[in-house]
Amino acid sequence: MSSKHAIPSYLTPPDIGAWGVYLEQIDRVTPYLGSLARWVETMKRPKRILIVDVPIERDDGTVAHFEGYRVQHNTSRGPGKGGVRFHQDVSLSEVMALSAWMTIKNAAVNVPYGGAKGGIRVDPKTLSRAELERMTRRYTSEINIIIGPNKDIPAPDVNTNEQIMAWMMDTYSMNQGSTASGVVTGKPISLGGSLGRHEATGRGVFVVGCEAAGKRGLEIKGARIAVQGFGNVGGVAARLFAAAGAKVVAVQDHAATVVRNSGLDIVALQAYVTQHGSVAGFPDAEQLDDAAQFWGLDCDILVPAALEQQINRDNAAQIKASIVLEGANGPTTPEADDILHDRGILLVPDVIANAGGVTVSYFEWVQDFSSFFWTEDEINSRLTRIMREAFAAVWALAEEKKVSLRTAAFIVGCTRVLQAREMRGLYP
C-alpha cells in the first residue's frame, strides 16, 4: 500500500480468511468449555484496534504511505503481547486473527499476558535501510499511545528482527523522555535483549517436536524432516533437528524448494541464505520446479514455519508425514485440520508448538524489569521445562476429552482467560 491513491485495505470487502479460521476454531471449542461457553462470544471481539497511516519520505524525495495496525485482542491476564509483521499481504483481519491466537497461546503456556499483534502492509524488500528505519520509527510513534512495558509489548514476527526492535525501543523511549527497554522484546543483547530469544521459537518447535515424536515412537535420529519457511523459526528448528541427527530432506522458502534425500547441510544452507537472500540455487540439492510438490514429499515430520493457510484442502491429502508441527501461526485451515485428523496425522498446534518465542520474550521482560540477566543455560532449561509441561498438559487433556491437541490447547487457553475475566468482573 505504498501509493497514496491506493484504497486502504479496511475499506475493501473484509478478508475473513485468517480471522474466519480463528472463529471456527473457537466455535469448535465451545462444547467443551461447559459453563464458560457463554463468554466465548467475548473472545471473538478484539479489545482495541488501532489503524494508522505511516507516511515516510523515500530516498528520492517522494512521500509514500503505508497502512499499519496494532490490535489488542485481550488483556484479561496482563498486558497485550505479540509480534509485529512487515509484509505486503498484512491486513486488518490477519492482524486480528494473529492477536487472538496470541491470547490463546500466552494463556496456554501460562505467561502473564493478554494477546496483541501488529503489522504494516509493506514489502520491506522494496525499502532501503534508511527508509525501513523511518517507517519503523513513524509506526512506533503512531502506536505510542497504546504500547508500553505495562500496556502492550511488541516483539519480532515475519520480516522484523532485533534491529527493528532496537528502533522501536529507541523511538518509544525518545517519546517518553527516558529509556524504556521493557517496551519491546526480541531486542539486541546490548539493549537489554535476552540470551536465547533469537533461537527461542525454533527451539520450542524442536522441543515439542521431540515430545510428539516420543508419543509416536519415532526416533529423532534419522527422522526425515521437511520445513517450509527458513527464517527465524524454520531456520533454527531445522538446525536443531539436524544437530540431533535428523535428516532435513527439504526446505521451502518464498523463492524456491530445495530437496536432498540424504539430508541438507543446514549450516551451509543458512550461510547461503544470509548471502543470497533465499535457498534458490543452493548447490548440493535438487530444486523443485513446482512448489506444490513440497507437500507430498516423503518425510516423518512436516514443519510449516512461514505463513497462514499453507496446509489446505488442496494439499492435506498428499501429506506423508506422521507429525505436523505448526511453527507458523495458523498454517492449517480448519478443512485441512479435519483431513489430517481423519488420516491419523498428529498435529501439534501453533499455540503450543511456536510458544517458545513468547516464553523467552517473557523472560526478557522480567530480566529488563529487574536489570538482572540470566545465563543462556538458565534460559534454555526453563524454556524446555515450560514447553514440555505445556505439551504434557495439553496431551493429557486431549486424551481425557478425546479431542485433538488443538482443541485441548484452546480449552486450556480459553479457560484461563475466561476465568481471569470472571474474577476481575470484566465479563459482559
Ligand SMILES: NC(=O)C1=CN([C@@H]2O[C@H](COP(=O)(O)OP(=O)(O)OC[C@H]3O[C@@H](n4cnc5c(N)ncnc54)[C@H](O)[C@@H]3O)[C@@H](O)[C@H]2O)C=CC1
Ligand atoms: N519470530 C518469532 O519469534 C515467531 C514467529 N512465529 C511465526 O512463525 C512464522 C515465521 O516467522 P519468522 O520465522 O519469524 O519469519 P521470518 O521473516 O524470519 O521468515 C519467514 C520465512 O518464510 C518464508 N516465506 C515467506 N513466504 C513464503 C511462501 N509463500 N512460501 C514459503 N515460504 C515463505 C520466507 O522466505 C522466510 O524464509 C510466522 O507465521 C510467524 O508468525 C510464531 C511465533 C514466534
Ligand SMILES: O=C(O)CCC(=O)C(=O)O
Ligand atoms: O515474543 C513475542 O512477544 C510474540 C511472538 C509472536 O508474535 C508469536 O508468538 O506469534
